[in-house]
Amino acid sequence: MAQFLQLQQQVFALYGEKKYAQALEVIQQALPQTPDYAARLTDWQACLLCLQGQPDQALKVLQGGLEQGLWFSRNRLTGDPDLAAIQERPELKAILEESERRKQAAQAQIQPKLRVFAPKYFDEKTPLLMAFHMKGANLEDTVPHWLSAVDRGVFLALLQSGQLEGPNEYCWDNFAQAEQEAKSAFAVLKTQHPFNPDYVVLGGASQGAGLALRLALQQTIPAKGFIAVVGAPNPEAFLPHFESAVQKGVKGVFITGDQDRAKPLLENVYEQLHSRGLECRLEVIPNLGHDYPVDMPERLERALRFIIAA
Incomplete structure (x- = not known):
């Protein structure tokens, strides 16, 4: 947990300084060590790629996450201004539909x-x-x-x-x-x-x-x-x-x-x-x-x- 908090602080600091490429590199290096946060980190990767003018690559990252069994928050993918470059893309719609299906299946198993x-x-x-x-x-x-x-x-x-x-x-x-x-x-x-x-x-x-x-x-x-x-x-x-x-x-x-x-x-x-x-x-x-x-x-x-x- 402490490892993820440190990672988040590092990524957010680089994001605040608009050092998007460096932030992306940090995330990519950290992913194998933080499997419980893979969906969140994949989401961040997509944001950073969009901010660097790479919407196609951002969609590929999200699609790759789906292939690995992940799913993503509809609120975040549709509401985050950093993802504006892909929010009208049909590929994102397909990602959202599959994510919603997986969310409903997961929700049935969740208790406070x-x-x-x-x-x-x-x-x-x-x-x-x-x-x-x-x-x-x-x-x-x-x-x-x-x-x-x-x-x-x-x-x-x-x-x-x-x-x-x-x-x-x-x-x-x-x-x-x-x-x-x-x-x-x-x-x-x-x-x-x-x-x-x-x-x-x-x-x-x-x-x-x-x-x-x-x-x-x-x-x-x-x-x-x-x-x-x-x-x-x-x-x-x-x-x-x-x-x-x-x-x-x-x-x-x-x-x-x-x-x-x-x-x-x-x-x-x-x-x-x-x-x-x-x-x-x-x-x-x-x-x-x-x-x-x-x-x-x-x-x-x-x-x-x-x-x-x-």
Whole structure:
């Protein structure tokens, strides 16, 4: 997992510098060592080839992935502007049709997964942090970013969605399903772990941040607050619930970057809640895009302290 995160950081850095050929070379060298991420890396290869003016080669790479048993996210292939050069091509339509067939077959075998990390010492007074992954991520991607909470004496529970986005990639697209999965997971936690029900915090990144915020404000899960990293839901999704959340003392921490594509939405949500009396904080990090900050452990510690303080 650490190997893939390092690879992703390296590729994204080269992409940001428009060093597409170098990024492509890095991916090609890494593919044999990262089979669990083959579909994602193949997708990135296609993006980089399109950006270098090689749409035919991009399609060949995707078709080669299909031949190896992979399939690809429709949302990503049709929505990523880096793939604009092939999005009207009939070859891509065929790739999408086969990918959808394979996705449906895979989806039938998928169930949500819950993983819990306990601090060294815990009892019925121990806080609980329940966190939700980004769209297109999985448990393994997500653990490193939240694990530092355990060293601070907090139970960490991570939920992987039962909704497939791509191979080894999951999403929270269907909110009703996501809400039910979260409720079921929380019920399991209550029966198996002695955490303090008055000190429950929900966290998430990107799409998972929007889910955490909605569940906290609705009190679907009786949370004391939320931590939203580079993501938030549209205001109409939660405004009907803000008054009761304020009355219950729900707090929130928003973390974004000045290069984050979700920053305008996140700032709007923060203003909507803050102006209505919900106690929350906004952190805007220089040079951070749509990703976790490198100093996530320190920011997580401060956020938890702010939310669970009496």
